[in-house]
Amino acid sequence: MAPTQQIATLDQPPAGGGALTVRGISVSFSGVVALSDVSLEVARGEVLGLIGPNGAGKTTFFDVVSGLREPSRGSIYFDGEEVTGRSAVWRSRAGLRRTFQRQQVFGRLSVEENLLCALEWRGGGGGILADLLALPPRRRIERRRRTEVEWVMELCGLGAVRHAMAGSLPIGTARMVELGRALAESPSFLLLDEPTSGLGEAEMERLSTVINRLRAESACAVLLVEHDISFVMSHCDRIVVLELGSVLAEGSPDEIQANAAVRDAYLG
Ligand SMILES: Nc1ncnc2c1ncn2[C@@H]1O[C@H](COP(=O)(O)OP(=O)(O)OP(=O)(O)O)[C@@H](O)[C@H]1O
Ligand SMILES: [Mg+2]
CATH class of the missing domain: 3.40.50.300 (P-loop containing nucleotide triphosphate hydrolases)
Structure with missing residues (x-):
């Protein structure tokens, strides 16, 4: 050519x-x-x-x-x-989501919070007023997020450690938290x-x-x-x-x- x-x-x-x-x-x-x-x-x-x-x-x-x-x-x-x-x-x-060769989780947050973080960053979705006053749009989105987190937690086998600090977990479990975060929101x-x-x-x-x-x-x-x-x-x-x-x-x-x-x- x-x-x-x-x-x-x-x-x-x-x-x-x-x-x-x-x-x-x-x-x-x-x-x-x-x-x-x-x-x-x-x-x-x-x-x-x-x-x-x-x-x-x-x-x-x-x-x-x-x-x-x-x-x-x-x-x-x-x-x-x-x-x-x-x-x-x-x-x-x-x-596009990724995990890192040296895993990266929010060590001072619980496993559940780590996964919620992956879903929080778009904002409440119902506007700032709906967020502040917890109006129905915000509550609906919140429910959807919780359902998504439960699904990811089950998929990655994290249910038993949901309240543990991510920084205190063995490396393999922390890696599954990182994977779960990448999987949240399809x-x-x-x-x-x-x-x-x-x-x-x-x-x-x-x-x-x-x-x-x-x-x-x-x-x-x-x-x-x-x-x-x-x-x-x-x-x-x-x-x-x-x-x-x-x-x-x-x-x-x-x-x-x-x-x-x-x-x-x-x-x-
Ligand atoms: N931040 C950096 N500063 C300088 N050199 C770097 C940096 N990051 C990577 N390199 C160099 O770039 C090359 C590719 O590194 P890279 O980490 O991408 O390899 P890799 O295939 O992921 O290796 P491994 O299997 O060991 O993880 C290597 O020569 C490495 O030393
Ligand atoms: Mg590498």
């Missing part, structure tokens, strides 16, 4: 409007190239694994997609709409950065159920960064392998496992 044609294609929004389209993303840290010209697509409802050795650029990629870091080059589209210059808050409101796109890290057996099963249910019952797309390769292989529709900031390979779990370059660089 001639260079001019390539530029024309890059400037156009993606046809079909997949859940996420990333084109030509580059990020450097004081001369260290963390991502170099990375492009990928995630379809609605797809679970895409993003794997690769330590330092490959996976978390940096999440930071760029979620709006916490500006890329030096490249563009990002959600549902066909360009969001490259949009803030992390804007992207979250648009339905995200359209979920980024999970090493979600199995620190989980016990029962929590692994919960996480597995959450991903399988999202896959089967919703159009929510999931981008999963994970070093537990058997977990990746059994939960992902497709896998992209990053190495030293570039895409090394892309394919089905079977194709990735059979890929000689991936075996050399990562799977061993």
